[in-house]
Amino acid sequence: MPIYMDFHDVPEGITAKHVAEMHQADLKIEHKYNCRGLTYWCDERRQTAFCLIEAPNKKAIIDLHEQAHGDVPQRIIEVNDTIVESFLGRIVDPEKSKNTKLNIINDPAFRTLMVVKLRKNTLRKSSINTLNAALRGYTKSIVNFAVAHEGRVVKQKTGYFLISFVSVTNAVMCSVKIQELYNMVITPDIDFRIGISAGIPVTKRESIFEDTIQMAEYLCDVAKRNLSISSEVHDLYESENQNKTGQNPSINVLTKSDVDFIVQLMEYTEKVWTNSNTTAIDFGKQLGYSKSKLYRTMIALVGKSPNGHLKNYRLRKALQLLDKQTSNISEIAYKTGFSSPAYFSKCFQEVYGMLPSNYIKQTRN
Structure with missing residues (x-):
């Protein structure tokens, strides 16, 4: 059967003990609905609770909760138990709770997520070998730093890390250590970026921690600093x-309005980047900014003009397609929103230091 996680907005005054009692009420009658309660998370401070339940469908979970105690969840999503464990550290009740009558668990599901990306900055022939060697070294160090700061590596692939932390302090200190490592062993051919956000596992999105992951990735991709x-x-x-006093000067703290702008910017970018007719004026209209205000805001937060941002986004997508080697240069140019293969090649060379045709030859050798 599928596994679901539900979200309960806990009323004021309800404690972890009350949630444990409701969980026990669920367990007593779960067989009537062909469900199996695995565990739950309760956060008294944020007044949230999350249940992990094996069930035939969402309706069975709603009916179970309705009959057991009347507290119907606000949201239910289907999840993978392995993914849940990688984010939250468990999929069953913690050992310390199993021998108590109520299994009281005051364990928040709130997590701080860090995304680390290492991207190609230039594409000289020597840079590919440098990149591969640097990635191997950085990968081992990043994983070691995460473990040392009690982080859980949720996802890892070449040049990408998604790490979950219970403690915000551990997440921030881990990111500082990673940045210090990069600053000590500067690799000019690599663009090194870190984004950190925090949130709950179940929102209006369909995937676990989807909002929080997206935010961390947006900060990683477009925020001006590393x-x-x-x-x-x-x-x-x-x-x-x-x-403790003082703010680490290496950390770029974005205000809520800054974050809201970046989210709007990236959501619109992801919708229109393949359209070669998209202009800076379109961005201004969508975000509700005048041309001059949009330019100033973009330079301050992203470090690029609207056109520069869109061009760089398209080029990163084009580089991914070139690495896959499933399309020719002309196809990639049009797929990524460039008006012509010639213009694409010109922009690619300006940013990466070589023509896309030469890059393809280089990667095949």
Whole structure:
């Protein structure tokens, strides 16, 4: 049977003990609905609770909760148990709770997520060998830093890491260590980026932690500096470190309005980047900014003009297609929103230092 995670917005005054009682009520009658309660998470401070349940469908979960205690979940999503464990550390009740009558678990499902990306910056022949060697070294170090700071590596592939932390402080300190490593062993051919955000596992999206992952990736992809965090992460870090003073100058803290702008920018970019007719004026209209205000905001937060941002986004997509070697240069040019193969080749050479045709030859050798 599929496994689901549901979200309960817990009323004020309801404690972890009350949630444990409701969980026990579920377990007593779950067989009537062909369900099996695996575990739950409760966060008294944020007034949220999440249940992990094996069930035939979402309706069975709603009916079970309705009959057991009347607290119907606000949202239910289907999940993979392995993915849940990689984010949250467990898919059954923790050992310390199993011998108690109620299995009271005051364990928040709120997590801080860090995305690390290492991307090609230039494409000289020597840079590919340098990149591969650097990636191997950085990969081992990043994983070691994550483990040392009690992080869980949720996803890892070439040049990409998604890491989950219970502690905001551990996430921030881990990111600083990773950045320090990069600064000590600077590799000019690699663009090194880190984005950190925080949130709950179930929202209006269909996948677990989808909003939080997306935010971390957006900060990683477009924020002006190499290490960026949301204002929420910053506030949580400050609350965990009240006796410490001073802000790490290497960390770029984005305000809520900055984050909202970046989200709108990237959501629109992802919709229109394949359309060669898209212009800076279109971005301004969509985001509700005048031409001059959009330019100033983009330079301040992203470090690029609207046209420069769109061009770089398209080129990154084009580079991914070139690496797959499933399309020719002309096809890639049009797929990625360039008006002609000639213009695509010109832009590609300006950014990466070689023509796409030469890059293809180089990667095949």
